[in-house]
Structure formats: C-alpha cells, structure tokens
Amino acid sequence: MKQLVCVSALTLALGWGGAATAVQSYEIPEETAQTARELMETALDSDLAYEIVESLTTEIGPRLAGSEAEARARAWGAKLGEELGFDVVEIEEFTMPFWDRGRMEITMTAPYDQALYGTALGGSGRSDGDIASQIVYFRDIHALTLVEDGALEGKIAFVDGEIMVASQVGAGYGAANQRRRIGWQHAERGGASALVVRSVGSDSRRFPHTGMMSSRDGDWADIPVIAISNPDADHLRRLHNLGESIELTLSSGAGWHGDVTSGNVVLDIVGRESPEEIVLIGGHLDSWDLGTGALDDGAGVAITVAAAQLISELPQRPRRTIRVVMFGAEEVGLLGARAYAGEHQDEIANHVLATESDFGARTVWQLVSNVNDDANPAVDAIGRLIAPLGIVRGGSDVPGGGPDIIPLAYSGVPTVRLNQNGLDYFDFHHTPDDTLDKIDPAELSQNVAAYAALVYLAAELDVEFRTTQSPEGASE
C-alpha cells in the first residue's frame, strides 16, 4: 500500500489524471454513453459546422463590433437558429461605444523610402494629417515603461520585442501583448506623437496583428498606435543595430464614434426535465475587420451551434437546457459577455456549466475543468468517453472556460474547456489572413464531436457541477 500511496502522490504532484483518485469513480449509464458515442460518430461525418462558418464568413464577411456587419451577423445567427430548429431564438441587444480604424498609412522615410505593413490597434487615436518624425527605439515594453515623462516630445516611439512564442496552449500571448495593451500609456506619458509596436503574433509573415489596447480608467489613446508586422519590426531592428537614424511618416483615421447597438444571439434547446437548468456553450459573433473572422471566432460559433443541433436531432431532448450564445463585441472588451451576465443575473445560479470555443479550428487535445470537486469523477468519465477523439484529461482546477465565460465564472458558474491545439493560432490571430481557407473541415468536425458528447452528457447526466463556493482565480 505504501508504494501505491507514493505513486498516487506523484501522480497528483505532476498533475496527471486530474483530481480523481481510485476511490472515487463515476460510471456513465451505458445507454447514455452509447448515445454520446453515436453523437461523436455522427459529428465526425457531418459537414454542418463547416457549412455554418462558410456561410458566416462568405455571406456576412468581417464583423467589427458595433458595425452594420455585426448587425447583419445577428440576423444571420437568428435565422440560422430558426432554420436549425432551436426551441428558442432571441437577439438580446445592448449599447456600446463604437471605434473604427479608418484609413492608416505608415512608411519608413529614412534611411530610405519603404512602405511598412501596419494596422491601428483597437482604441488608437487619430492623427491630424501626417506625423513625420525620427523614431526612438525601445528594445521591449519594459524599456518603454522606464521612459521619463516628456522625454519623447515630438518623436515616434517604436517598441520592439520578440516574435511571440508559439505554444499549444497559447502561453506566449500574455507576455507579448503587454506592448499592445499598455504601450500607449507610457508613450503618451513620454510625450510621443505616435506609438509603433511590433505585432503580437507567432508568425513571420508580413501581416500586422490588430487587437484591443487596455484603457486607462476608461480613457483611450489620443495618439495613433500602430502595430507593424514581425518582418517589418525585424527590418527596423536591423537598421537600428546598424546605427541608422530611422524616420517614419504615418497617419491614422482611427477613432471613437459614439454609442451604437450590438447584441448577443441566444439559441436554446429546452431541457425535457429541468428546463431551468442551463448548460451554456458558444462563441463570439463579432470579429476584427481585417480578416473574415473564420478562426476568431466563426469556428467557435459553428462548432457550438452544430454540436447543439446534432443533440437536438436525438429522439428526446436532454434533461437540461442547452443554450448556445453567439456573443457580440467580444474583441473590444467582452462587452457581449458582460451584457449577457447582466441581462441574465436572475438565472445565473441556474447555469450548471459553461464553456466557449474561441481558440481557432484545430483539433481539441485536452479537457480541463473547474467544477464542484464531487463532480470531478463525472468529468473524468466524460474525458474517458471522448478520449478516442485524441483528447486527454487535463487539470480539474483550471479556471476560465473561454473569454466570454469570464463574467459567468466570476459569478460562480462552473466551467470546462476543450482545449484546441493553438500552435499556429497566433500566426493568423487578428490579421487579414484569418479567412475560411485556414479551416480544415475534418479538424472542425472533431471539435463538434467533442462538444456534442460533452454537452449532451452535461445536460443529460444527473451530475451537480455547481458548488456553493465561488471559483477563484478565473481569468482571461
């Protein structure tokens, strides 16, 4: 026994096998397990998710938060829900401030003329005509944070850094996007007339990556803030290292345009026994305007809608309600997610489990969770059932569930997540290259299979995922 205990301790220490021990166990009733397996088979043979994301990206195109295109996407989503036979279809509107990038140009003018490939970051200010200046080079965001007040007067700050580290779990993103998030606050403090940063992306392609900056207590940048592609940043670095004086000319038409309407699309498969209990899944309907939002997040919308639709074709509804939410305005600060949490305040306690697909369209490789400890054996059992899809059980104490789930998680809703392989996700993330051709239909179907089984089981099994404790540490 002593040896067994040691192995068990090692297993826990290394994070193997989740929190389940040999003592606890949960067996999915065979009939229910068989239904879940058949759902996976059906999903692997189905083109539905691909057809959905093809339709969204082709018929609607880019869907900037708050834009007319995002409104068309909501109508598209509601129509899709009707056509696919969801029991309840609602559009829940909310109001948000509208920003768009307008026209932007950036050219290196010394030591010679060369067009750079850049894009405004979300929340960037506009320029009054062209800004032409020498750059002050910062090796990384840390160097910029040390700049003295007013030291950049009349200059353009350029913040270099490294190409974002690629990893299966996207672990390089948080560190890299500091220059995108807070760079402007230090550039403005230094008195710079504009800020240019190395794009946050793991690729070496010449597309810039956009993305939202962080506000400073609700205030946004007055100056233009432009991200340039990794190869362009490499180029400036090499010239800087040669001792060249680098000058840029840039202009930005970005800015805020008052309040507009956005919204969430809510589609329900109403539960047959406990319709008030909700298993929430979804993706976000808005996208950045540069690409057509296929990976981010047309795929997530398509995967979760298709999974729910396949479940709705079963002879009977699952016990609990399955709710698919197409969140609006995710990219600009989880506005749809916050609006949903506010709008559904009264029924948040009824949300038994929530998860979002918002990490591209590659295969799912890991199931992680953050549920009531007593429910972990059931999640482990679900993990065993979907393991043939190539999915391993990961941690049982991983907060999150996806960006749009954060407000729910903070309110105590248990979460799970089907982690996709994100190794090349940040090659395309927030670039013009986020287009339909990047999606492999077979990989997309594997996602649907995993969601269909997981969501069906969560809605059908008599498992209480909720806890009276509020989960801590939930984060983006």
Next chain:
Amino acid sequence: MKQLVCVSALTLALGWGGAATAVQSYEIPEETAQTARELMETALDSDLAYEIVESLTTEIGPRLAGSEAEARARAWGAKLGEELGFDVVEIEEFTMPFWDRGRMEITMTAPYDQALYGTALGGSGRSDGDIASQIVYFRDIHALTLVEDGALEGKIAFVDGEIMVASQVGAGYGAANQRRRIGWQHAERGGASALVVRSVGSDSRRFPHTGMMSSRDGDWADIPVIAISNPDADHLRRLHNLGESIELTLSSGAGWHGDVTSGNVVLDIVGRESPEEIVLIGGHLDSWDLGTGALDDGAGVAITVAAAQLISELPQRPRRTIRVVMFGAEEVGLLGARAYAGEHQDEIANHVLATESDFGARTVWQLVSNVNDDANPAVDAIGRLIAPLGIVRGGSDVPGGGPDIIPLAYSGVPTVRLNQNGLDYFDFHHTPDDTLDKIDPAELSQNVAAYAALVYLAAELDVEFRTTQSPEGASE
C-alpha cells in the same frame, strides 16, 4: 549482355543517370577534386552569403527596376565587389522605360463592403479616379479568351482559376500565369473598364502576387489590371456560386514614366591561364517593390558572389575567368540580360558556361545541364563530387540556366543549373512577404557550397563545354 543492354535502354528511357554511359567516363584530377571538396566545406561553414543578402535587403530594401533604389543597389554591388577583392568591378548602365504601381485600392461594395487585398500587375494602366462596376465572372483565363469583342463594356472582368500547383520544380507557374500575362489583352478587347485576376501563387495567404504582364507588340494595358490574393479570389468565387451580384470599386495610379537608367554590375575573378574564357554566374539585383527581394533575388546575388569570393581566396586563380553578373531590371522583361548580351556581343563566344541562381534560397537538389555532348561525362563527374550535398544529377539536355541566361543560351552559350527546391517558392514570389526572414542560413550555405564547387571546377578543368551547334528550345 542482352540483359545489360535492356537495363541501359530502360535507364535512358526513364531519364536516369543523365547521358553518360559506362563507356564514357571522366575523372577529375584528385588535387582539383580535393580543392573543390575543401571549398564546399568552407562554404558550409561560411556566413558570407547570408551577410550579403542581409545587407542588400536591409540597407537597400526594395529595388524596383529603374528606380532610385535599384541605382543604390548597383552602387552597393560595386562597393561589395571592391571590398571582397574582385579583380574587375564594372557598372554597365542601360536605358529602360520606367513603370510604377502608384497607389491602388480595391474594395468589394456589393453584396456588402469588404476590402480586398490586391496589387497592380506590372504594365497595368491607371484609372481616372474610381471605377465602380459589377463584375463579369470568368471561371478561368480560357473562358476570358472566348469573350466576344465589346461584350464587357462598362464592366470589370474577374478571372478566377486555381491556386497554382506547388511543385519542387515550379511546374505549375507557366500554366497559372497565363491569366497574368495575357488576360488584359482579352479584357480590353471585350471593352472592360478593368481586369481583376486571381493571383499567381501556390499559397493560401492573403497577399497578392504581382508580376509583369506580356506586352502586345510593345503596347501595354490602358486599363487597371489588379491581382487579388487567393483567399480573396476564393471569397468572390463562393459569392458568385451563391448567385450574388458582385460589385467592386477600384482605382489605380499605375503607369509609365519615360526612360530611366538601369544597369548590370559585373565582377570578375580573372583567370590565370585563359582569362578571356568566361564562366558566368549571377542573379538579379532588381526586385519587385512589395517585399525586399530576399528570395527573388537577393539570395541569388548572395549565393553567386559568395561562391566566387570563396574561390578567389584559393592560393591561385582558376584557369578561366569567373564572372558574377548582378543583372538589372530582370522582373520587367530581362532587360539587364538583354543589355549584357548586347554589350558583350564580341565576347559571347568566349562564354564557356553560364548559370544563374534565381529560384529562392532552399537547398539545391538537382544538377541539370545543356552542354556539348562530349562534356557530359565531366558534368557527371562534377555531379558525383557535389552529390554529398544532397544533389542528384538530372537531365543533360535541359535548356535554360536561369532567366537572365536566356539571351546567352540563345546565342549558343552552354548552360548548367543547380535546381533549388521550389516547393514553397511561389508562396512568397512577388509578394510583400519576400523578406529576409524567409531565408534559412544553412540552406543558403548549401547553395554556396554547390556553386563554389561547380564554378571552380568549370573554371579550372580543361573541359570544352561549348559546341558549334546552337542549343535549341531554350526558354524561360
């Protein structure tokens, strides 16, 4: 014996083993072979080629034919030749008509607004302000060639087609670029106000590929001709297949600007015994303006200059002269190559062998040739010597030698070529993404090793590659 003959016939029929038979043989003198092997070792350990292409792309940048930047590149090339100790350094200027793309915009305006990623093709005309029209969709260039005169009046023609087939030898290029080459002639015949074509590229990235059109007896397009990226063309195809009416708004500032100066840079390592006999190698100095011309053709310039420089460090000069030519204005119609052939008319008969590196920076995998039959055993022997680099002997009747070698080949100069792996060459070709980061230094060094050995042996061995017959079938 009968069996042997049969095997031999099969070998020839399948093109194995070049034209050498067991009867003919050539042995490289051991001392010379040893020098060639040492050159390969030195080259594999050398960073010189990478340093050269880094310098060219960083310090000069894009080098459009006839531009001020191309003139700076010539000065750079001559200075490099001096610094590296070439015996003769010459800039040979010529005059050429100058075209540039100006500013271009293209947006889909129906069924909804979406920016497209396009670029003018070389020789495109300009627009008088915006052109806004419905498109007429052609499934491929063949369909456009069948259009009736005047049938496209007031419309924008869009020529779809397939993503260029990727292959090691670039075999998909010729077929795909018909839409780029001759599309405008049929669009104008049809009365179209502009032509939009699917880019000629093997990638599914959102960069358009530029490239020269074909003139019609020296005349160029009056209308704007714009290539859009493969994902954008896919998008229009899907909308067309849905029955949508597609409208575009576009403008082009492209046009011709009269005669300017271009030039070739000629660097010689003068032969110790037969200085009048020339082994010519090179690449082209100009590039398209969208990228920095790292693969096309900074790499070729760097590989051939570095190979010659390594040979120049031997204790003695090879018997024959090694000439490196950095050709000007290749992209716009081999203008530097034609100028060189004209300028050196009197000594063309002294060019004993010629080859160019102009197919990217991936490893060399094959040696092909088109020389005097009696010299094939010597080329086979060179092939055996460089085989350890991972290079196989290919055909001995392959005309060419590289684009800038065509005028020489037509004048009877024998050619060889070290074929590079071009599987991903047309992913980057003529796009903004042709930048330094696409070059692997180790692969570049393998190229230098192959060139150094080949060129040293061609210049040192007493082999007559020339023939009294003019080679036929030389082509781009």
